[in-house]
Amino acid sequence: MVDTDKVYLMTKAAMFENKEKKGAMKIVSYRRQDYILYHMLLVLFSATIAFCIIVGTILFLILMANDTIVLNVGEMVVFGLVIAVFYAIVLIFYYTFSHQFYGSRHVKARQKIRQYLEIMNALDELEEKRKAESEK
Amino acid sequence: MKWLLRTREVFRAFYAKYSTSVDRLARFALSLVAYLAVFYFAGYNATLSKPIFAVALALVSAFLPTSSTAVITALLLAIEFASVSIEIPVITLILFALILLLYFVFRAETAWLLVFTMVACLFGVSPAVLPMALLISPVDVIVLAFGVLIYGLVAAVRKDVSVFTSGSLTLGGRVNLLLTDILSDPRFLLILIGIVCASLLICIVRTSKRNYSGLIAIVLGDLLYTLLLVLGGFFLDVTISIPGLLIGLVLNAVFSFILLFVVRSLDYKRTEEVRFEDDDYFYFVKAVPKTVIRATERKESVITSSNPETINVDDLFHAHNDTREEKP
Numbered sequence: 001m002v003d004t005d006k007v008y009l010m011t012k013a014a015m016f017e018n019k020e021k022k023g024a025m026k027i028v029s030y031r032r033q034d035y036i037l038y039h040m041l042l043v044l045f046s047a048t049i050a051f052c053i054i055v056g057t058i059l060f061l062i063l064m065a066n067d068t069i070v071l072n073v074g075e076m077v078v079f080g081l082v083i084a085v086f087y088a089i090v091l092i093f094y095y096t097f098s099h100q101f102y103g104s105r106h107v108k109a110r111q112k113i114r115q116y117l118e119i120m121n122a123l124d125e126l127e128e129k130r131k132a133e134s135e136k
Numbered sequence: 137m138k139w140l141l142r143t144r145e146v147f148r149a150f151y152a153k154y155s156t157s158v159d160r161l162a163r164f165a166l167s168l169v170a171y172l173a174v175f176y177f178a179g180y181n182a183t184l185s186k187p188i189f190a191v192a193l194a195l196v197s198a199f200l201p202t203s204s205t206a207v208i209t210a211l212l213l214a215i216e217f218a219s220v221s222i223e224i225p226v227i228t229l230i231l232f233a234l235i236l237l238l239y240f241v242f243r244a245e246t247a248w249l250l251v252f253t254m255v256a257c258l259f260g261v262s263p264a265v266l267p268m269a270l271l272i273s274p275v276d277v278i279v280l281a282f283g284v285l286i287y288g289l290v291a292a293v294r295k296d297v298s299v300f301t302s303g304s305l306t307l308g309g310r311v312n313l314l315l316t317d318i319l320s321d322p323r324f325l326l327i328l329i330g331i332v333c334a335s336l337l338i339c340i341v342r343t344s345k346r347n348y349s350g351l352i353a354i355v356l357g358d359l360l361y362t363l364l365l366v367l368g369g370f371f372l373d374v375t376i377s378i379p380g381l382l383i384g385l386v387l388n389a390v391f392s393f394i395l396l397f398v399v400r401s402l403d404y405k406r407t408e409e410v411r412f413e414d415d416d417y418f419y420f421v422k423a424v425p426k427t428v429i430r431a432t433e434r435k436e437s438v439i440t441s442s443n444p445e446t447i448n449v450d451d452l453f454h455a456h457n458d459t460r461e462e463k464p
Binding site for chain 2: 002006007010011013014015018019042043046047049050053054057061064065098101
């Protein structure tokens with residue numbers, strides 16, 4: 001005979017799994033530090049490529065505006081330092097932002113999973129109750 | 137107003153039943169309009185710029201994630217611009233790469249906004265972008281700005297395509313001309329400032345905790361946009377078509393109302409089919425969301441000593457629903 005309470009709980013659990021398979025369940029499968037670190041590395045890599053594109057474009061425009069550019073060693077060092085400082089600022093900005101962003105995403109995913117775990121606990125209790133009744 | 141409530145419930149029931157198809161149809165429609173806009177406004181490659189390709193690509197986009205429309209639009213623009221001059225597709229791909237690397241890495245689901253904004257500006261209905269601010273967060277205004285930037289690029293190429301293809305300028309001269317055209321075009325600057333400022337205002341006011349914040353946001357956003365365009369047109373000597381602007385704003389208001397009332401105010405649940413098993417049975421369950429459509433009107437009478445008053449319960453429901461909708 002079909003246990004309607006059990007079907008209700010299992011349906012809720014299955015609907016949650018379908019909906020959050022690629023969402024909260026995937027996020028929570030990582031430890032919080034691992035999840036943040038993995039995505040932060042991706043973001044910093046993307047930011048580095050974007051920075052290189054922007055700097056390359058600016059250098060290209062400068063070269064086009066001036067037929068030749070003559071720099072001495074000191075000026076080149078200063079120019080390199082300026083680029084390095086801007087790069088550091090970009091990295092710090094994206095590091096801080098991505099840490100906040102992915103950290104809060106992980107927290108929200110864990111809150112959603114808590115609801116799912118409550119359903120699973122209720123199912124376990126139902127199963128134990130059924131077993132106890134069948135043993136009697 | 138009761139017919140609005142019934143209409144909303146009809147939409148809700150329809151979406152609950154056919155959500156996958158509705159989403160695919162919406163993606164197909166947006167992709168088709170975007171690709172046709174690219175072929176119309178930037179159709180420099182005669183072999184590629186055919187409506188049949190737009191339909192075929194839109195059909196493919198309907199089955200891909202929403203962000204694929206932005207990627208395919210970028211590639212189409214690059215291929216079209218390659219027929220004009222080699223550096224223009226490079227600049228186009230650089231712009232798309234920047235927004236991808238700096239923003240879509242966090243929120244790829246907002247990629248459709250970029251395409252929508254570009255298309256709206258190309259067709260001269262830039263106020264149509266403002267209702268989208270009801271659906272996004274303030275940070276997503278960056279995507280709107282990039283959409284306007286892509287429009288500026290397409291408009292600049294269209295303006296000087298004969299100069300680019302004539303071969304009279306060097307590589308540096310063509311890049312310089314393109315950048316000058318984009319950055320010194322007063323119409324582009326007006327639209328960019330108007331959309332960014334109005335969208336930011338709408339996003340911020342919408343999330344406030346007052347009643348009817350959505351409606352107030354749209355009205356204030358429209359007023360700010362109109363003011364910026366009119367004042368900017370006066371000071372930058374740009375001709376703004378006032379009847380066109382007014383028609384655009386009226387349509388904008390209607391579209392915003394529909395968005396607020398039909399899209400944002402409801403939690404759209406979908407019909408779900410799940411399968412699971414236990415030791416005894418296999419279960420195939422179909423969960424269908426409930427809808428509420430009132431068959432009859434309910435009236436209650438409040439009789440005071442002086443004036444008997446009849447209250448329409450549906451109006452009370454509507455008033456309560458409006459209050460509930462405005463909560464963030």
